[in-house]
Amino acid sequence: MRRLAAVLSLLLISLVVGAAPVSAAAPTTGFHWNDITAADGVTLKSNVIEPTTPGAYPGVVLVASWALNDFQYLAQAKQLAEAGYVVLSYTARGFWLSGGTIEVAGPKDVADASSAVDWMIEHTGVDPQRIGIVGMSYGGGISLLAAAHDPRLRAVGSLSGWADLGASMTGGDTRRPQAAWFLQTAARLVGRPSPQMNQILDDYWANRDAEGRERWARERSARYAVDALNRSHPAVLIAHSFGDSIFPANQMLDLYTALDTPKRLELAPGDHATVEISGLAGIPNHVWTSVRRWLDQYLAGVDTGIGDEPGVVLRPHGSSAVEHFPDWPHVTGHRDRLQLGAPHGLIATGDLSPHSQPAWTRQIQAGTDTIAGGGVALLSNGLEGLTGIPPIVALPAVSRRNAGVWLSGAAPAAGWKVRGVPQLHAPLTSSRPLGTVIAYLYDVNALGIGKLFSHAPVTWSGTRTTVDLPLQVTAYDVPPGHRVALVVDTKDPLYLDANAKNSTITFTSGSWLDLPLA
Known part of the structure; x- marks a missing residue:
């Protein structure tokens, strides 16, 4: 089953990369497939692409989503490399061919992001002072946590991520069976859940040990690492959907408000990861356009103007309008x-x-x-x-x-x-x-x-x-x-x-x- 899924994934990605625009592109090395050794010895599968011309370049780590692998970002990685970035994408531990078990953004996952940065510095032409991290969904949550713990990460793009895992699981003290079933089923199909993950989910379905589940979730929530994020002071871009049924959006408002860093919050109609998903095929959309402008501004040294724009961007339901507000309190008159x-x-x-x-x-x-x-x-x-x-x-x-x-x-x-x-x-x-x-x-x-x-x-x-x-x-x-x-x-x-x-x-x-x- 997994072998068939991998073959289908390769066929899909070949189509995606072929669809990516290549006009006025700088020459690149093409993709190289690599093994990254994590701090605990686990092997993480990854790929890297970078410009071929000599020099020190800004770098981006792309963290794969839940149940996806490092093939996920090939189209975006190719475009970034052609624009002068070293780009490393990796498959989170416990999924596909990466080793270990699924830790659900636990301390080992946070350390894995730092291992990816170490590998990039040692093996590529990246400038160690200009590295960022971007991810969708699971990758978006890990990106925020990683930036809180690794000050080398100077820019963050969290797309459909989470800030409070407890609020995602039981917001309003109410459990979400459809979201939990989807994540659990996907993990069992293409990954290896850890014993702890299985216990947490067993307790979740049985509605027991709420305090234990809350402690587990808190350790995996950037909302409770916001002081560390502010000390590291990366530039943080948050993109989310009003109707996200996996990670409801209100938690991102709390995180955004608490950040004392260069920051931007974009909200649009849609559900979990649906707004930015077309970008995985190399198709321009507003979320990935903002990601690129954000990285150019805070890593590449290009004044895209995004740093001077109002920090909150709303796209109302059923409208093509784009509204800008200086901060969250100004959204409501x-x-x-x-x-x-x-x-x-x-x-x-x-x-x-x-x-x-x-x-x-x-x-x-x-x-x-x-x-x-x-x-x-x-x-x-x-x-x-x-x-x-x-x-x-x-x-x-x-x-x-x-x-x-x-x-x-x-x-x-x-x-x-x-x-x-x-x-x-x-x-x-x-x-x-x-x-x-x-x-x-x-x-x-x-x-x-x-x-x-x-x-x-x-x-x-x-x-x-x-x-x-x-x-x-x-x-x-x-x-x-x-x-x-x-x-x-x-x-x-x-x-x-x-x-x-x-x-x-x-x-x-x-x-x-x-x-x-x-």
């Missing part, structure tokens, strides 16, 4: 607090209103799904990135027995520009001492058809709680005359909920939605 009112009418729907509401309660039956949902991991938001069409719901058809639904007034002539992190505040009472709710925000037209533009889950213990739930960061324009709908239900295939069938959850007055607006 103000927040409108919309009070949740008592559901009323034949199809019970409450108001989302800026005005105070009379006292009310609303009980729903938990444990049964509704047609409201976050879609399918990797697929739904990925398709939105390609087609502009997000998950859609017919709002009148959402079961009021199993969900609470609230609807705002019509947007004004200028519409609403939602920019930032919406937040739900809701006192809740449950009939059993564990519960989960999932909140969804929809843009609803005159026919009652809603387009999803943010959502998030939260799980709690106890029969009474007040949730303060940050939903996914978004940049979405609600058209004039459309309304914003809040749907809160208790089940979604994206998440493992804590609800029992036919238990109840009661909402009360004193609930509100904070909507961030430009």
Whole structure:
């Protein structure tokens, strides 16, 4: 099976490299396949390509994604080498022909990145003072951790990576079965999970030893190494998708804000690694264009202007616009607090209103799904990135027995520009001492058809709680005359909920939605 996959991978990469543009390219050595000996003696498979003309060149280490190998970046590596970079790509330990077991960005993976830098300095014409590291997904997370521990890495490109592995696994204290199944299955197909990884996943599925899983995840999270990153002071580029179902984007906002380095944050519609994936075929796209400008600015000594541009770049849903902000606090101009009112009418729907509401309660039956949902991991938001069409719901058809639904007034002539992190505040009472709710925000037209533009889950213990739930960061324009709908239900295939069938959850007055607006 693995031999067949390797052959197919070689055929695919040959097509990819052939498709890469070569106009005005400097001569290169071509690709050389190498073994890198890690600090613990494990062999890492890699390839290197560099310019043929004499001189000391800037260098880039490219870290392969989860379940992929060093062939992944051949098109980008070729273009970088033709532009005057020494480029080394390597397969992370435990995957494909690299030795060892999958450590999930543990200390051995961080040390492996330094071993790649050592090899590059010893065997190529790289300038040791001008080395950067770039990776997608798994490679993006390792790149951030490596730069925190190795000050020789002067520039970082983290594409669809993570900053907080714990938040990725159990954000809102809610587990993500689709994402976990995908990563576990891919690892078993083309890799060798470590005993520790297997134990962590066994505990994850069984929902046990949460404290142990959190300690394990914390060691693998750049969010908790931000002081070291700031001391090393590399230039950090973060590119991410609003709808990333593997590593939800809010964690990257926290990391970006905490960085005291040259930094840039780019957010766009799509799902995990879908925005930048076409660049692997050598096709120009905005993420890899930014990576190239970033490396040229901070490694090659070329003034691309990117260092003087505003640090936050947003590409709103369903739009070709590109918006620039000096920092994250400037993304949201103000927040409108919309009070949740008592559901009323034949199809019970409450108001989302800026005005105070009379006292009310609303009980729903938990444990049964509704047609409201976050879609399918990797697929739904990925398709939105390609087609502009997000998950859609017919709002009148959402079961009021199993969900609470609230609807705002019509947007004004200028519409609403939602920019930032919406937040739900809701006192809740449950009939059993564990519960989960999932909140969804929809843009609803005159026919009652809603387009999803943010959502998030939260799980709690106890029969009474007040949730303060940050939903996914978004940049979405609600058209004039459309309304914003809040749907809160208790089940979604994206998440493992804590609800029992036919238990109840009661909402009360004193609930509100904070909507961030430009």
